[in-house]
Amino acid sequence: MIRKMLVAVLWTAAAFAARADEGMWMLRNIDAKTASVMKDLGLTLSPEELYNPDGTSLKDAVVCFGGFCSGVVVSPDGLVFTNHHCGYGAIQSLSTPEDDILKNGFVARNHAEERPVEGLFVRFLVRMEECSGRVMRALDSLYRACPSEPAAEVYTRHIDSILTAVERDYEKANPGMVCTAKSFYGDNAYYVSIYRQYDDIRLVFTVPETLGKFGGDTDNWMWPRQTSDFSVFRIYATPEGEPAFYSADNVPLHPRRYARVSLDGYRSGDYCMTVGYPGSTSRYLSSWGIRQRVDDVNASLIQVRGAKQEVWKQRMQADRAVAIKYASKWASSSNYWKNSIGMNKAVKELDVIGQKEQLEARIAKWYNADPSLKARFGQMFPQLSLHYGHVSEDVRARGFFVETFNRGIELFSVARRINMTSWEADSQQVAAMRESLTRFYKDYDPQLDEQTMGVLLQNYRQQVAPRFLPRFYGRIDSVYGGDCQRFAHAVFEQSVLSKPSCVDRLAEIVADSALRDTDPALVYAQDLTETLSGLYGGVAESQKIIAYNEHLLTQALLEMDQQNPHYSDANMTMRLSYGFVQDYTAQGNHYDYYTNAQSLLDKVARQHEIEDYRMEDDIVTLIRQNRFGRYADRSTGDMHLCFLSNNDITGGNSGSPMFNGKGELIGLAFDGNWEAMSGDISFNGSLQRCIGVDIRYVLFLMDKWGHADHLLREMGL
Numbered sequence: 001m002i003r004k005m006l007v008a009v010l011w012t013a014a015a016f017a018a019r020a021d022e023g024m025w026m027l028r029n030i031d032a033k034t035a036s037v038m039k040d041l042g043l044t045l046s047p048e049e050l051y052n053p054d055g056t057s058l059k060d061a062v063v064c065f066g067g068f069c070s071g072v073v074v075s076p077d078g079l080v081f082t083n084h085h086c087g088y089g090a091i092q093s094l095s096t097p098e099d100d101i102l103k104n105g106f107v108a109r110n111h112a113e114e115r116p117v118e119g120l121f122v123r124f125l126v127r128m129e130e131c132s133g134r135v136m137r138a139l140d141s142l143y144r145a146c147p148s149e150p151a152a153e154v155y156t157r158h159i160d161s162i163l164t165a166v167e168r169d170y171e172k173a174n175p176g177m178v179c180t181a182k183s184f185y186g187d188n189a190y191y192v193s194i195y196r197q198y199d200d201i202r203l204v205f206t207v208p209e210t211l212g213k214f215g216g217d218t219d220n221w222m223w224p225r226q227t228s229d230f231s232v233f234r235i236y237a238t239p240e241g242e243p244a245f246y247s248a249d250n251v252p253l254h255p256r257r258y259a260r261v262s263l264d265g266y267r268s269g270d271y272c273m274t275v276g277y278p279g280s281t282s283r284y285l286s287s288w289g290i291r292q293r294v295d296d297v298n299a300s301l302i303q304v305r306g307a308k309q310e311v312w313k314q315r316m317q318a319d320r321a322v323a324i325k326y327a328s329k330w331a332s333s334s335n336y337w338k339n340s341i342g343m344n345k346a347v348k349e350l351d352v353i354g355q356k357e358q359l360e361a362r363i364a365k366w367y368n369a370d371p372s373l374k375a376r377f378g379q380m381f382p383q384l385s386l387h388y389g390h391v392s393e394d395v396r397a398r399g400f401f402v403e404t405f406n407r408g409i410e411l412f413s414v415a416r417r418i419n420m421t422s423w424e425a426d427s428q429q430v431a432a433m434r435e436s437l438t439r440f441y442k443d444y445d446p447q448l449d450e451q452t453m454g455v456l457l458q459n460y461r462q463q464v465a466p467r468f469l470p471r472f473y474g475r476i477d478s479v480y481g482g483d484c485q486r487f488a489h490a491v492f493e494q495s496v497l498s499k500p501s502c503v504d505r506l507a508e509i510v511a512d513s514a515l516r517d518t519d520p521a522l523v524y525a526q527d528l529t530e531t532l533s534g535l536y537g538g539v540a541e542s543q544k545i546i547a548y549n550e551h552l553l554t555q556a557l558l559e560m561d562q563q564n565p566h567y568s569d570a571n572m573t574m575r576l577s578y579g580f581v582q583d584y585t586a587q588g589n590h591y592d593y594y595t596n597a598q599s600l601l602d603k604v605a606r607q608h609e610i611e612d613y614r615m616e617d618d619i620v621t622l623i624r625q626n627r628f629g630r631y632a633d634r635s636t637g638d639m640h641l642c643f644l645s646n647n648d649i650t651g652g653n654s655g656s657p658m659f660n661g662k663g664e665l666i667g668l669a670f671d672g673n674w675e676a677m678s679g680d681i682s683f684n685g686s687l688q689r690c691i692g693v694d695i696r697y698v699l700f701l702m703d704k705w706g707h708a709d710h711l712l713r714e715m716g717l
Helices: 002-014 032-041 084-093 132-145 151-173 287-318 320-349 352-368 371-377 380-406 410-419 427-442 446-463 472-480 484-494 500-511 520-537 540-560 597-604 617-624 674-680 695-705 709-714
Strands: 062-065 069-073 079-082 122-130 178-184 189-198 200-206 231-237 271-276 575-580 584-586 589-591 594-596 640-645 657-659 665-672 690-694
Touching (some): 032 575, 069 084, 132 151, 132 189, 151 540, 320 674, 352 540, 371 540, 427 500, 597 640, 617 695, 640 695, 665 674, 690 695, 695 709
Antiparallel strands (some): 062 069, 122 189, 200 231, 584 589, 665 690
16 A cells, blocks of 8 residues: 555656756656746757657667667667767777777778677667556565565565566567566666667777877866767668677668757757666665765775776786776776765765755654654664664675675686586586686786785785685685785686686586686685675675665655655666756856867876876867867857756766757767765755767767768768
């Protein structure tokens, strides 16, 4: 009954106008009143022109890129724009020291020159359907069948299998589609997204790294920006337009819809919206959960990645081949390392925890005034306080463990994967693992990993209590005198897994039970599995209680505040955010809403002191010529490079198209600003901004640097 009432609350809430700058909204739920607000801001498209599962709409031009980013189709022949940093892994995988397209850029002059990217896919959303009723009926049945078990236990044990069953049934009813069922509104509602997936994706165009990553780690999450963060791919399909894996017989896809590119630009206050796939936010998280995120999760990530990246940096600077291999890994690691630093800083400076505590006090006052509400929610806050306190030390240690052994020391990751594979694995399983490990070793440097192991093993010992140390630390002390670097050297010297040639012997290694008991990487990886099991097992019950009460907290907020609209946290499903182009002021400094070519040249002038501002001479000369032609802004005469809107975005939105009021493409979202890095937890409308690369800057570089006239013609330009 509670769940049914809550779903009604969600539908009621959707009928109220939302703030223009906050919210990641499901396109299928945009109603007349919300559409009216968007229209008042400058949108000329109807809700049906944004989302129409029975026809063609703007959502059909937007793709989920690789399952981790967003993108937009911009031509009748399946040309896709996304961010450079979204295509970075693909560009890196196609680069070699002899053909360093990461450094030099790449332009395919015809379809034959476009380069297939193994493992890359895009998904088009066909439609979203609500499945809340089915999921809740299944849960209610289980609650009745297990009356003596806590609801949290029943939910945790069965929800994944329920959602899997939903996905399986939808895929049977929709042959060839990929169907994903996910929870929304803190596990209070459920929807299925039905996708058409294409697996033959080819690189078409990328600028040199100095352009695509201009500003590097120095400018990451910062404004002002001058980064030309874009890359271009193409979707291929069968001659009939059906999805298929790579084949020489495949042809460019003719999409249902593609986005028109605008050269008209924008001014402050102009309507702007993003459509994409935001990955994860925690806007409904309790104050205890925020404190854990800051003090335990983020703190461990910051500390370990900082130590790891120092080792990587030295090796990458010394060897270009290693720099190419680890370019994508570095980008991924450093991105959320800096993100976590910024989030912790913003949470403190903006008093996010204090604001959340005030909201929780208001919720407590609300339910205490009604006996029936108190019966449902009265134990929620005491339970959260008790169990977050209980798991704190373990969660902190788990953060150090995961960053050290899962994301830091690569050899252990390979060893754990082999240990988890049955020695009776069939040839098909071995072949799949061989293919995966072949890709891994292509971008692996044993010398770097050995140095990393020594540093991170010592670091882990210093950060956690002795009870969290894997058993092999006893051997480090007894045999190697506590010297973690000597231990690491011995492991790499003796383990067959430290050499890429092990892939050729994979079937033998998997089947050799004696090797699992003697190879040091495999032996010590078993110790890691044992330690990790303890880290999770000791607090499993508390974690279930926390998850259930966080779910109750979301439910309480939605019921208490049902006269206002509420959007669900991001979960890598298609969302729309609407607002307008806007500047901002922070800490007494005013920031304009766009950057121009001169601001890029000003930073390039500092390249001798800041490596991230390095730029090739020919590109500097091109920009200094000031011949921007039709790519210059008509109102200012400058060429705009990047711009700001108050659209609500997060990770996963990278590559999201930024549309004007006519649904035309004016930019690609790629970042947020430092002053509002707490945005994943709490939105601050006066500070939080979406940073996008101006589509005119994209086209200028395609035209004047890449001389890609054929691509401009393809886009109708």
